[in-house]
Amino acid sequence: MKQIQAGVLNVAYRDLGPADGPAVVLLHGFPYDIRAYDAVAERITAAGCRCIVPYLRGYGGTHFIDANTPRSGEQAALGSDLLALLDALKISQAVLAGYDWGGRAACVVSALWPERVVGMVSCEPGYNIQDIAHATRPAAPQAEQRLWYQYYLHGARGYAGLEADRDAFCKLLWQLWSPTWAFTDEVFLASAQSFHTPDFVDMVTHSYRHRFGLVDGDAQYAAIEQRLAKQPVIAVPTVILAGACDGVTPVQDEQQALRRFSGPVRRSILEGVGHNVPQEAPEAFARAVLSLSGP
Secondary structure, rough: OOEEEEOOOEEEEEOOOOOOOOEEEEEOOOOOHHHHHHHHHHHHHOOOEEEEEEOOOOOOOOOOOOOOOOOOHHHHHHHHHHHHHHHHOHHHHHHEEOOOOHHHHHHHHHHOOOHHHHEEEEEEEOOOOOOHHOOOOOHHHHHHHHHHHHOOOOOOHHHHHHOHHHHHHHHHHHHHHHHOOOOOOHHHHHHHHHHHOOOHHHHHHHHHHHOOOOOOHHHHHHHHHHHHHHOOOOOOOOOEEEEOEEEEEEEOOOHHHHOOOOOEEEEEEEEEOOOOOHHHOOHHHHHHHHHHHHO
């Protein structure tokens, strides 16, 4: 494990594979951590790529440099963190691959700073930039039911519940979101260690409140949020992976899934796979990355 100062964070990350290989950044989601990519990284580095696998803000060994920095989980912050990490590591271009929050960070950088991106792998919904201005529009009842945890975290009761028992809350989400994945307690607990940081609960609750317009963001990211509010298209080469058994993000209509991509894009639906695509289907995820990295 390495550490590097990048923007407002001291980032903990793994740096695997040949230093001169094509760069790939693997970005985990909520509530997961870098272990989601163990098997993916093994395959990618064997093919000659350099693999950077960071803990996102609020997770594991990544921490804020200044105690006064707002613990924001907004999308602009995640994208800014990723850009700062590329700068700190002096990586001019990379394949960005992620799901959930990590996929959102990859989408933000791909949309706003495409010159830094060789290609992107993003899991369903593929285009993962939030349309906050329209976040209060109701969805179909089945979709609303899947988002119970977000509404729960909007209030003090949800904050207290997550603080009181992070492991039970996050394990329940693993089970609901990946109903076909028979993960063991050992596998879950290996990742759950990363949720026991001073910033995790603040980060998570802020994220789910900000995306609904319930709280302000960090002022330093306001300009980025304004750009994201325009729902910019993504032009970089993209592979979208959709788990057919995803319990929180069901497979979209193809036209809807691809409508904000203007560059080369292809989409694969993975049967028997849930939300945590890299850990459930590492071979498919690695193939998608290598199809873009060209080692």
